[in-house]
Amino acid sequence: EDKVVQSPLSLVVHEGDTVTLNCSYEVTNFRSLLWYKQEKKAPTFLFMLTSSGIEKKSGRLSSILDKKELFSILNITATQTGDSAIYLCAVVRGSRLTFGEGTQLTVNP
Amino acid sequence: GAGVSQSPSNKVTEKGKDVELRCDPISGHTALYWYRQRLGQGLEFLIYFQGNSAPDKSGLPSDRFSAERTGESVSTLTIQRTQQEDSAVYLCASSPIPWLIPNYGYTFGSGTRLTVV
Numbered sequence: 001e002d003k004v005v006q007s008p009l010s011l012v013v014h015e016g017d018t019v020t021l022n023c024s025y026e027v028t029n030f031r032s033l034l035w036y037k038q039e040k041k042a043p044t045f046l047f048m049l050t051s052s053g054i055e056k057k058s059g060r061l062s063s064i065l066d067k068k069e070l071f072s073i074l075n076i077t078a079t080q081t082g083d084s085a086i087y088l089c090a091v092v093r094g095s096r097l098t099f100g101e102g103t104q105l106t107v108n109p
Numbered sequence: 110g111a112g113v114s115q116s117p118s119n120k121v122t123e124k125g126k127d128v129e130l131r132c133d134p135i136s137g138h139t140a141l142y143w144y145r146q147r148l149g150q151g152l153e154f155l156i157y158f159q160g161n162s163a164p165d166k167s168g169l170p171s172d173r174f175s176a177e178r179t180g181e182s183v184s185t186l187t188i189q190r191t192q193q194e195d196s197a198v199y200l201c202a203s204s205p206i207p208w209l210i211p212n213y214g215y216t217f218g219s220g221t222r223l224t225v226v
Contacts, residue, residue, distance in 0.1 A: 004151075034215075041198055041220035042113075043152070088151060096142070096165065097215065099151040 002027045006089050006100035014108050017079050021103045023089030024071040033072050034097065035063055036088040043088055046074070079107045111135075113203050113218035121224045122191055130186045130221045134203030141178055142202040142215065143186050145170075152200065158184060159206075191225045198222050 003026040013019055025033065032050040036043035047056045049065035049072060056063050060079075065072045076083055084107045090097040114133040122128050134141050143155040154168035158178040169175070173191075178184035188195055202215040 036217075041200070041222070042217045043200070044217070045215065090152070096154045096157055096168070097144075097152070098154065099144075101151040 002091065002093060002098040004089055004091055004098050004100035006087075006103050008103060009101060010104040010106070012106045012108065013079055015080060017107075018075065018077045019079060019105060021074040021076075021087050021089075021105070022071060023073070023100055025089075025091045025098075025100075026070065027091045027093050027098065029093050030067070031092040031094075033065055034090045034092065035072070035074050036090065038086040038088055038102070039084075046087075076105075079105075081107050081109055083107050113201055113216050115199075115201050115218035115221050117221055118219060119222045119224075121226060124193060124225055125190055127187065127189045128191055128223065130188075130199050130223070132184045132186070132201030132203075132218060134181075134184070134201070135216060137181075138203035138205055138216075139181055140204040140206065140215075141181075141184050142204075143176055143184070144200045144202065145197045146200060146220075147197045155186070155199075188223075191223075193225050196223055196225045 005024050007022045032048050034048050035046040047063045052067040060077045063074045086102040086104050088102045090099045116131045139160045141158045144152040146152050156176045157165040173189045176186045198220040200217050200220040202217045204215045
């Protein structure tokens with residue numbers, strides 16, 4: 001059975017801190033891994049990763065995939081209160097996404 | 110439309126009643142997904158439609174759940190004889206042909222929060 005495990009499940013930091021969110025997976029026929037940010041109801045797309053070792057970057061957020069060790073990390077530097085959200089990791093296998101439980105990030109002023 | 114539209118945004122229903130949730134995908138998106146998210150949990154796959162192919166219903170938790178989609182347009186998710194454990198946010202997502210389009214991902218709607226009392 002496919003498994004996606006995220007850690008930590010929750011994290012509280014102060015503005016300006018740097019955080020690293022982890023996602024490990026066990027999936028047959030892996031195609032790609034996606035990161036989403038969920039603030040209220042609708043998850044919003046952050047990154048799609050298909051190749052190992054290539055960092056994707058968007059502003060203060062970056063992510064990288066390791067297909068040998070079967071994990072991905074999402075880094076957020078100089079965190080802001082607006083970064084407070086649930087960060088979801090999902091792997092694509094065939095026609096569906098399998099999601100992890102998410103990491104609840106709280107950034108305090 | 111510009112995004113994935115879901116209705117209603119909130120629904121409170123009595124146990125045992127049927128409910129119908131609607132999803133209007135982005136125009137031109139051939140793939141449509143339904144997911145369920147219980148409080149404090151990740152997203153749970155329910156069903157997937159791709160164009161006119163037979164849907165992948167393998168995630169539907171029981172025969173009380175069903176979904177339909179006509180062509181590449183609106184989809185409805187129906188839950189019959191609702192139970193309290195059906196309370197969750199039901200999210201719909203759409204995509205052009207997935208996995209062939211790098212750096213795109215899936216676009217989610219804002220979801221329907223279903224509360225069964």
